[in-house]
Amino acid sequence: MSTVQVRYIxxxxxxxxxxxxTQLGFHEDMHPAPIFAMLSRGDLRLVLxxxxxxxxxxxxxxADGRAPEPGGWNRFAVQVDxxxxxxxxxxxxxxxxxxxxxxGTGGRQAIIEDPSGNPIELFQPTxxxxxxxxx
Amino acid sequence: MTADPLDxxxxxxxxxxxxxxxxxxxxHRIQHAGSPARDSATVRYFVDDLDAAVDFYRQxxxxxxxxxxxVFAMLYRGDLRLLLxxxxSHTLADGTVPGPGGWNRISLRVExxxxxxxxxxxGGVRLRSSPSTGVGVRLALIExxxxxxVELFEPLAAYHERTGGETP
Numbered sequence: 001m002s003t004v005q006v007r008y009i010x011x012x013x014x015x016x017x018x019x020x021x022t023q024l025g026f027h028e029d030m031h032p033a034p035i036f037a038m039l040s041r042g043d044l045r046l047v048l049x050x051x052x053x054x055x056x057x058x059x060x061x062x063a064d065g066r067a068p069e070p071g072g073w074n075r076f077a078v079q080v081d082x083x084x085x086x087x088x089x090x091x092x093x094x095x096x097x098x099x100x101x102x103x104g105t106g107g108r109q110a111i112i113e114d115p116s117g118n119p120i121e122l123f124q125p126t127x128x129x130x131x132x133x134x135x
Numbered sequence: 136m137t138a139d140p141l142d143x144x145x146x147x148x149x150x151x152x153x154x155x156x157x158x159x160x161x162x163h164r165i166q167h168a169g170s171p172a173r174d175s176a177t178v179r180y181f182v183d184d185l186d187a188a189v190d191f192y193r194q195x196x197x198x199x200x201x202x203x204x205x206v207f208a209m210l211y212r213g214d215l216r217l218l219l220x221x222x223x224s225h226t227l228a229d230g231t232v233p234g235p236g237g238w239n240r241i242s243l244r245v246e247x248x249x250x251x252x253x254x255x256x257x258g259g260v261r262l263r264s265s266p267s268t269g270v271g272v273r274l275a276l277i278e279x280x281x282x283x284x285v286e287l288f289e290p291l292a293a294y295h296e297r298t299g300g301e302t303p
Contacts, residue, residue, distance in 0.1 A: 003176065003213060003214040003215075004176035004178075004213070004214050004215040004241075005241070005242040005243075005244075006178060006239070006240070006241055006242065007239065007240055007241075007242050007286060008239045009238045009239060042176065043176040043214045044176045047242070055267065055269075057269045057270065058269075058274075058286070060264075060267075062263065062264050063264070063265075066263075068238035069238055070238070070239070071237055071238075072234075072236055072237020072238070072239055073181050073222075073225075073233035073234055073235070073236075073237070074178070074179065074180045074181060074235070074236075074237055074239055074240070074283055075178070075179055075239070076176075076177060076178045076179075077177040077178070077179060077218075079177075098227060098231075099227035099228050099229065099231070100228060102225075118239060121177075121179060123177070
């Protein structure tokens with residue numbers, strides 16, 4: 001059951017659903033409207049919202065006219081068992097990367113982008129007791 | 136010599152070959168049991184000022200788990216692990232430095248949303264969007280001191296955790 005919720009803004013919800021389910025193992029829980037979908041992977045629920053008009057939910061244009069958009073650097077992490085194999089598989093599928101593998105204190109990381117340019121952190125812990133520590 | 140009639144009921148003793156691969160696999164399963172699901176709910180935010188960010192997230196019910204260096208902190212709120220990183224510690228090989236901001240966000244379920252938002256606002260927290268009513272939820276967008284977005288939502292009567300009620 002999902003207990004943590006993260007919202008990503010995406011330009012095209014259908015394209016995003018295909019990406020997250022095919023490349024990262026998410027399950028599509030619901031897609032009740034063209035501008036919204038709810039996916040899950042373990043304890044993580046990922047809600048996808050497309051930029052939309054005022055008072056339309058998570059992708060709403062604000063009262064002052066500002067509209068949400070994809071991108072930025074904040075991200076959720078997906079733990080993988082073998083980051084080298086996963087990277088090769090994603091590159092084969094044409095997935096965009098930001099930089100190369102980063103050797104962190106507790107593991108190896110790589111940043112990929114979804115079709116809208118949102119970052120996702122791939123993480124392979126190298127120390128069981130650390131399981132994603134500093135840096 | 137007459138055989139013991141009970142021999143027919145006794146289990147034969149079969150020598151067991153040591154199987155190192157089985158032992159190694161078992162050890163691996165025990166060490167990793169239950170951990171992947173918990174580790175899947177990890178989010179990283181970039182912040183300019185670690186002290187200010189930690190103080191802010193503690194207001195939202197996060198506990199500090201680790202503060203091992205001046206550039207990193209690990210916080211928990213329920214099953215959500217929030218990693219706070221100073222941007223320069225994540226500079227890419229080409230020199231690109233990450234930064235706070237954007238529209239993607241964690242979404243925290245709260246009770247008494249309007250009261251919480253009022254309290255936060257009185258404490259100087261910036262709102263990007265005042266509480267508004269969506270489909271099944273009431274939600275507001277606040278910013279941490281670095282400008283990162285946090286969504287607070289409170290379920291309404293129509294909310295359903297599993298199949299719907301989430302605002303589109």
